[in-house]
Amino acid sequence: MDKEIWDTTVSKVSRHVEQEVRLKGWLYNKRSSGKILFLILRDGTGIIQCVASKAVLGDELFARMDGLNQESSLIIQGHVRKDDRAPGGYEVQVTSCEIVAEALPEYPITLKEHGPDFLLDHRHLWIRTPTQRSILAIRSEVMRACRDYLDSQGFLEVSAPILTPSACEGTSTLFETPYFGEKAYLSQSGQLYNEAAIMALGKVYCFGPAFRAEKSKTRRHLTEFWMVEPEAAFMTFEELLVLEENLITYIIDRVLDKRSEELKTVGRDPSDLEGIAPPFPRMTYSQAVELLKKENVEIEWGDDFGAPHETMLASLHRKPLFVTHYPAKAKAFYMEPDPERPETVLAADLLAPEGYGEIIGGSQRISDYALLKQRIEEHRLPVDEYNWYLDLRKYGAVPHSGFGLGIERMVAWICHLDHLREAVPFPRTITRLRP
């Protein structure tokens, strides 16, 4: 009787020890020894060593496999064995092999080192490597965790528009695009639309790309990045911070649970992330300034923090750090003043450890019509474009809060990346629009 053949994936191969399996994938590397051949196959779920011998396969098929180029696509059938000599502990003794498509020689991404510019020019191929695949798998897990957690807390996902009529904030540079005779801009945030949506749905979040035309040339900036932005009616500032702590903790726990293999592949020791749990340390802006002055860092009350300030403050803790109660002048127009000290606002930035900077910016929002209108005017924003936003304060205003979590910065921190551009499949920076 014929043996049963299991169609499976590399990630599930350990369930099929001493069984016959069929794997579909690409040739990642190959080591040849004349009459025995080691084929390293990757299939999107992992990589595994396949052993081909001339005695089993015959001269003709063996020679064809021996001549395969890196990245050729294959369907390999074989017998799974546990073997300590194999990387990963399991290998497949090949019984037959279908060559789906032979790759051309001189695949650009070799197993040796490459420079960042070369790799980014070949990003469409670079993502096939184990490290990049793992980062993207972790990114997917982070995004799914955001949705799962917020859904479990009763939030509804609302899609905010990408094409918007004006600069929401008025301060940062936006990408402009023609729009049937007028100008439209790519969204830098869905927050204002979220504030409308919570008055209909209570608790919402939007999840999408955000765009900034700033000429930032640092490892912490992209021109196109992804944010999840929760917003909730009746949520106070204190409740906001608790939500942020819980979301971050949930994401970390999820990645530790589901993607520990990928964490190891990207070189992050999972134990670095264990113990990230509420409560997170907190510090007011004023306390932070005092602390920086004590360390002889040049800063005056009222100045916004730069990257070195953030890095120094965040390096005091293993957990992310809340910095709260910023001066109103240094922050966005819609933030609610602190009733006890109205020159400051009920805003909090969450700074990731290890120099990854601000992963969350959030605040309670102004709910008073007159004050909000005054702030819009003070910031010299076009009031007409904000009439709909002001309407929200006319018809049943409530205290409400929200925040934005930067997905790439979160992924970069979790994966211990040295640049945000590896945290997104196809990064967009000031100097890179392709591939």
Next chain:
RNA sequence: UCCUCGAUAGCUCAAUGGCAGAGCAUCCGGCUGUUAACCGGAGGGUUGCAGGUUCGAGUCCUGCUCGAGGAGCCA
């Protein structure tokens, strides 16, 4: 926009102002347990571009282009 650094083989990098090199990749050959396999051989160059100094420039000088990461900026 500013500061700093960089550009040499497909890739990663060497080369006191004096013959343009290595490893990997590619091609050919060898090897039955390899681990970024190894061993032998071959091909592969407008040294980013344009000028200048010099007997002689990859190397020194000037300008430009492109890139890097830091500042500024940044929900």
